[in-house]
Amino acid sequence: MTNTDYRQNITVQYCFPDENSSCRKEVRTGSAYIFLFIVLSCISVCTVFLNLLVIISISHFKQLHTPTNLLILSLAVADLFVGLIVMPGNIMQLIDTCWYLGKLTCSIFPLVSSLSVLASVFSLVLIAVDQYIAVCDPLLYPSKVTFCKMSICIIICWSFCLLYNLIILYYNDHLVPDHLYTTCYGECVLVVKYSWVIIDLVISFLTPCSIILIMYGLIFKVARHQAKAIRSVTNGACHKNGSKVSGFSQRKAAKKVGTIIFAYVASWIPYYLSSLSAESLTTASMVWTVFTWVFYINSSVNPLLYSVFYSWFRASVKYIITCRIFELSSSRFNLYSEHS
Numbered sequence: 001m002t003n004t005d006y007r008q009n010i011t012v013q014y015c016f017p018d019e020n021s022s023c024r025k026e027v028r029t030g031s032a033y034i035f036l037f038i039v040l041s042c043i044s045v046c047t048v049f050l051n052l053l054v055i056i057s058i059s060h061f062k063q064l065h066t067p068t069n070l071l072i073l074s075l076a077v078a079d080l081f082v083g084l085i086v087m088p089g090n091i092m093q094l095i096d097t098c099w100y101l102g103k104l105t106c107s108i109f110p111l112v113s114s115l116s117v118l119a120s121v122f123s124l125v126l127i128a129v130d131q132y133i134a135v136c137d138p139l140l141y142p143s144k145v146t147f148c149k150m151s152i153c154i155i156i157c158w159s160f161c162l163l164y165n166l167i168i169l170y171y172n173d174h175l176v177p178d179h180l181y182t183t184c185y186g187e188c189v190l191v192v193k194y195s196w197v198i199i200d201l202v203i204s205f206l207t208p209c210s211i212i213l214i215m216y217g218l219i220f221k222v223a224r225h226q227a228k229a230i231r232s233v234t235n236g237a238c239h240k241n242g243s244k245v246s247g248f249s250q251r252k253a254a255k256k257v258g259t260i261i262f263a264y265v266a267s268w269i270p271y272y273l274s275s276l277s278a279e280s281l282t283t284a285s286m287v288w289t290v291f292t293w294v295f296y297i298n299s300s301v302n303p304l305l306y307s308v309f310y311s312w313f314r315a316s317v318k319y320i321i322t323c324r325i326f327e328l329s330s331s332r333f334n335l336y337s338e339h340s
Contacts, residue, residue: 015098015186023184025098033095040091040293043300047083050303051076057316062331064312067150068130072306074154075123079299081116087296089113094289099188106188107174111165117295118161118204121268125208126153128215136222164203168196205272209265259305267295312336 016022054076058064089109093099099106130150134141174190192200271291306313312335319325319333 015100015184019185021185023098023186025096025186027096028094037091037095040087040094043297044083044087044091047087047300048080050300051080051083053317053320054303054306054313055080056320056325057313060325060331061312061316061333061335063333063335064316065147067145067147068127068134070147070150070154071123071127071130074157075120075127075302078116078119078123079302081112082120082296082299085109086113086116090289090292090296093188098186100186101188103188107169109188110174110190111169114165114168115158115161118165119158120299121204121208122157122161123154125211126150126157128212128219132215132219135219168200172196201272205268209268212265259309263298263301263305267298267301270294 013025013027014022015025055073058069058073058076101109130145133145137144169190172190172192271294303313315333315335319330324330324333
């Protein structure tokens with residue numbers, strides 16, 4: 001497409017024609033933008049639908065009320081917010097550059113967006129620690145990791161994420177509506193100081209990812225050691241076969257969650273590489289937009305990974321879609337009777 005063709009696909013108007021200080025808006029009406037709008041809208045709808053399936057499954061079926069699944073529920077709630085609030089807001093700004101929802105909403109939207117993303121990554125940190133304890137100390141796991149303790153950890157995790165995002169928005173003058181960085185009426189742009197980009201890189205990416213990688217490095221080391229120990233057991237065929245099943249299930253569980261972890265880490269790398277490329281970044285830049293959508297889409301990928309790896313999720317989806325969850329005894333259905 002030539003520059004002339006590109007300019008013809010953009011109609012320049014005003015966000016608020018009655019306001020003298022109104023911003024000029026770009027309504028992108030080309031076929032490429034219409035296609036992009038349809039694709040991103042479908043991604044948003046699928047993200048909401050898939051994560052709702054995870055939330056309903058874990059909340060409804062008593063068999064899934066475990067500490068580990070509570071962490072998956074936390075991750076699904078964060079991903080649901082991404083699909084329900086964050087994605088539609090970004091689609092709206094991508095197609096129409098004006099912000100019509102007012103300054104207060106402009107202050108709140110980045111908070112919800114950042115909270116959802118950060119809660120996701122810290123939920124993954126808790127999942128990695130949970131898997132480490134389950135694999136490395138399976139006998140003491142039930143006493144160390146209880147439903148109540150896990151609930152407290154999740155509350156602390158979300159509280160920390162909320163406090164951190166309030167601080168970062170406050171010091172970037174975006175928390176108070178009157179202090180928003182705007183050049184005209186109808187603009188909502190978050191300008192992040194470079195010093196906070198570095199801080200956010202450490203807190204939101206390097207630290208949690210380091211913990212995750214260390215945990216999974218230790219998990220696979222222990223799993224490999226357990227596999228060798230199992231092969232050396234010669235006290236009887238039944239005992240040996242039982243050990244194989246136990247060791248295999250632990251290693252299989254670690255690999256499942258490990259795939260989800262590394263998919264998330266890979267989606268963050270382009271975003272933070274682009275964040276370090278300039279001294280002052282704005283959420284209106286196209287590079288920022290593209291790489292932001294890369295890890296937004298990860299919120300759709302997680303439930304798809306559950307459907308591939310977890311038989312209980314596939315079984316629960318069947319019950320939900322066929323409306324069998326409305327039966328009186330549905331909450332006590334055995335979801336592990338169907339094996340993939």
